[in-house]
Amino acid sequence: MIIAIDGTVSSGKSTAAKNVARELGLLYINTGLMYRAVTAYCLKCGVDTKDKEKVAALANELRIDLVSEPDGQHALANGEDLTAECKGPLVSEAVSDIADNVKVRERLVAEQRRLGLEARPGAVMEGRDIGSVVFPDADIKFFVTAPPEVRAHRRYLEFKENGKNVPEEEVLRSVLERDKRDRERPVGALIKLPEAIPLDTGDLTREEVTAKIVEHVKKYESGS
Ligand code: DC
Numbered sequence: 068m069i070i071a072i073d074g075t076v077s078s079g080k081s082t083a084a085k086n087v088a089r090e091l092g093l094l095y096i097n098t099g100l101m102y103r104a105v106t107a108y109c110l111k112c113g114v115d116t117k118d119k120e121k122v123a124a125l126a127n128e129l130r131i132d133l134v135s136e137p138d139g140q141h142a143l144a145n146g147e148d149l150t151a152e153c154k155g156p157l158v159s160e161a162v163s164d165i166a167d168n169v170k171v172r173e174r175l176v177a178e179q180r181r182l183g184l185e186a187r188p189g190a191v192m193e194g195r196d197i198g199s200v201v202f203p204d205a206d207i208k209f210f211v212t213a214p215p216e217v218r219a220h221r222r223y224l225e226f227k228e229n230g231k232n233v234p235e236e237e238v239l240r241s242v243l244e245r246d247k248r249d250r251e252r253p254v255g256a257l258i259k260l261p262e263a264i265p266l267d268t269g270d271l272t273r274e275e276v277t278a279k280i281v282e283h284v285k286k287y288e289s290g291s
Pocket residue numbers: 076098099100102103162163166193194195196197249255
């Protein structure tokens with residue numbers, strides 16, 4: 068079974084995907100982390116993330132493994148754990164360059180399909196183009212979002228928790244910028260597919276989001 072969870076930045080889709088996978092005994096695959104791992108590897112090797120050919124060549128030779136650890140999913144690039152770098156500001160700033168690179172996308176999409184098809188009894192795959200490109204035949208698709216102000220507030224609180232005081236208006240600007248880039252990407256753009264179940268997480272707790280997705284999946288499985 069493949070469950071596709073696409074959605075906007077800071078919509079709560081990662082937490083939901085992780086929890087749904089745990090609850091249903093499926094493999095959780097964070098595809099954004101794969102784009103981040105390629106970015107972290109480029110930065111480590113001193114490759115300009117805007118140099119499309121060089122990045123594509125590097126990505127072609129790169130083996131990315133996603134490993135589940137007690138503290139969450141880790142990304143290994145050629146065996147090296149780059150998870151900490153993947154979450155850092157340098158990678159967050161440059162990752163859109165990598166996600167815009169058509170050749171990198173081809174390579175990662177192929178890898179994501181392999182991971183999904185090998186997963187037994189299935190996978191919860193989270194990203195932007197899972198339902199549209201990676202698994203158009205996914206058993207069930209979700210489109211997760213929340214109003215930009217709500218998502219910006221969540222990010223603002225996260226920054227604050229980590230000791231960073233970024234003005235909320237600045238966070239909102241960056242959320243809107245990321246949305247635009249995600250929606251306007253020439254390949255693998257974020258879209259709301261007609262068959263995807265919409266989920267606005269604005270007024271929901273994490274537990275409620277997980278419960279709603281699980282409920283839809285159980286309904287789907289029972290054929291009702
Ligand atoms: O979900 P995230 O913020 O960790 O994703 C990192 C970047 O990768 C972000 O720019 C969106 C992009 N991405 C993508 O283009 N396609 C995916 N399937 C997953 C993420």
